Amino acid sequence: MPHLSHSDGKKIDLSFMYRDNEGKLTNQKPSISGYGVFEGPESGEYNQIEKCLNTGSWQYDYPKYLTFGTTKPKLTFSEEATKELIVELLKQPSTGKLFIEPHLKTRLRLEHNRIRYHGCQAVRHDDHIHFQLR
Template sequence: MKRLAVTLALLALAGCHAPGARPPAADRPAKGLVALPCAGSGALAPANTGYCRLQRNYVAAKGLAVLQDATTAMQAKFPGARVLYLEASWPLGKRPMPPHLSHGDGREVDLAFYYVDRAGKPLAKPPRSWGYEAFEPPRREAERACAGGRRGKNDRPDPPRDRAWRLDEARTAALVKVLAADPRVRRIFIEPHLKTRLGLTTYGKVRFAGCQAARHDDHIHVDFF
């Protein structure tokens, strides 16, 4: 029952980060695609193993190397820190991977933010079991990029003010900086208010995905060359 509940939660998501059904069966992944590690206890691991069961954990070999190097760098700076991935690509190697606007060809992956509880203690995993939707909204309404709302199901509400979690700014900013410094990374999407708040205004690779896309104040979207 618990596994079914997790799967249904994954399938119920909407917007850029809404996992769809398992892709058509393939004898082997498309050329150049490799699976991200699925061991939930690893340093590089899925935020929810459902992403592996749904075969949405494939990247190009270069992407895997980028994430492995980023994990090593994070552990050197923050001993015990892990890099948790969310949706990557399916094994078909075709873009887009619905309902994403991109993904599918192995050149994109979503990574979880780091979080702390209200006392400032680091959380081992994102507050939501599937990794998405633990939003960190702007501190002032004037900082909201899409004041008029987003398209369709991408218009997700803010979490309650008394939520049990907060963004771990130090670790999240460090991960974005490590990725942005990697020449194999093409661009990174987060919300503009977080780019400012996390001290990333000089990082040209860090961009806004636009109001046609889902919120990116609950995850880091990474594109590889």
């Protein structure tokens, strides 16, 4: 489901990686659309979402309305597999900027100059990875 800024065909959204209820990595995603089930900031983590909502960017967590339903049983976010995916993406010379919510960048200990913050006028990126091709 491309959002407006995807219209040039160079921007791609990818789901995070999850484990099923037996702890195995799965290709299933927690929402039908792939959007709207967030890995939000835990207490003590930097909360960019609250900041954006508090400064009037009401659309920032709008994707919560775009799940089209959630899958059951509940899947759990895999930090290791999601990190591995992002690291692989960044190894590709064709990968340009990559967006992920700041608290997840910190939690996954991701350091890379192509990981950027997308700004409050976008939507939150703690339900998917956004990257663009050079």
